[in-house]
Amino acid sequence: MAGANGRRFFVGGNWKMNYSKAIADVVNNALNNTKDVDVEIVCAPPALFIKDVVASKPAHVQVAAQNCYLAKDGAFTGEISPEMVKEAGCAWVILGHSERRTLFHEDDDFLKKKIDYVLNKTDINVIACIGETLQEREAGKTNEVVERQVKAYQEKIANDQYSRVVIAYEPVWAIGTGKVATPQQAQDVHEHLRQFIGKNATADVAKSIRIIYGGSVNGANCKELAQKPDIDGFLVGGASLKPEFEQICKARQN
Numbered sequence: 001m002a003g004a005n006g007r008r009f010f011v012g013g014n015w016k017m018n019y020s021k022a023i024a025d026v027v028n029n030a031l032n033n034t035k036d037v038d039v040e041i042v043c044a045p046p047a048l049f050i051k052d053v054v055a056s057k058p059a060h061v062q063v064a065a066q067n068c069y070l071a072k073d074g075a076f077t078g079e080i081s082p083e084m085v086k087e088a089g090c091a092w093v094i095l096g097h098s099e100r101r102t103l104f105h106e107d108d109d110f111l112k113k114k115i116d117y118v119l120n121k122t123d124i125n126v127i128a129c130i131g132e133t134l135q136e137r138e139a140g141k142t143n144e145v146v147e148r149q150v151k152a153y154q155e156k157i158a159n160d161q162y163s164r165v166v167i168a169y170e171p172v173w174a175i176g177t178g179k180v181a182t183p184q185q186a187q188d189v190h191e192h193l194r195q196f197i198g199k200n201a202t203a204d205v206a207k208s209i210r211i212i213y214g215g216s217v218n219g220a221n222c223k224e225l226a227q228k229p230d231i232d233g234f235l236v237g238g239a240s241l242k243p244e245f246e247q248i249c250k251a252r253q254n
């Protein structure tokens with residue numbers, strides 16, 4: 001069921017390079033208490049453990065890969081294909097996380113090819129990440145940077161494919177730092193993005209696309225962020241591995 005604005009609240013848990021049976025148990029226990037909550041929940045464990053999570057997760061929870069390549073198979077050492085992601089039981093893939101952009105040099109051009117492949121060759125949904133660095137924010141370039149990043153994705157998204165895409169705005173300076181964007185800082189960027197996305201698509205797309213926030217979201221700050229009209233959910237790193245993930249999934253309800 002969608003919220004009053006027509007957009008269903010969405011919470012992703014990006015486990016990054018973290019996994020143990022104990023962590024999976026903690027997350028499953030937290031998520032077992034979210035069955036009756038009107039929220040779309042997606043967990044993204046490391047690729048090697050996707051099948052374990054698919055086998056043990058509560059039924060209402062979906063699974064994502066943290067990354068994928070842009071071919072079905074072949075000589076691409078170390079990569080996994082969208083088709084493999086699908087076969088393992090994922091409905092989603094995260095693309096363009098800032099750690100992929102910074103540490104593994106994935107740029108807008110490469111990411112646009114990836115989203116093109118995923119949307120057109122498979123039925124997997126995409127969490128498409130964007131976000132500015134601290135230097136870019138301090139230079140007053142936040143809107144310019146997120147516009148460039150989102151436009152690259154938009155070049156490959158047809159109007160009827162936006163329902164398969166969630167945009168994750170994750171300011172790099174807020175990721176893993178404990179320095180969360182204020183609700184108003186996040187709202188301002190989300191509102192700007194919604195308008196910008198509409199210009200490159202349609203008014204209906206602007207109204208319906210879900211734009212989620214990521215960067216030091218936790219059980220204590222999630223409620224205030226969730227009250228903002230253009231924040232449609234979260235992409236959570238560290239706190240998605242802890243019992244407080246339950247509170248984050250319930251941020252709109254409590």
Ligand SMILES: O=C[C@H](O)COP(=O)(O)O
Pocket residue numbers: 014097170174175176177178214215216217235236237238239
């Ligand atoms: O994908 C998640 C983001 O990188 C946020 O990570 P964090 O919640 O640990 O700051």
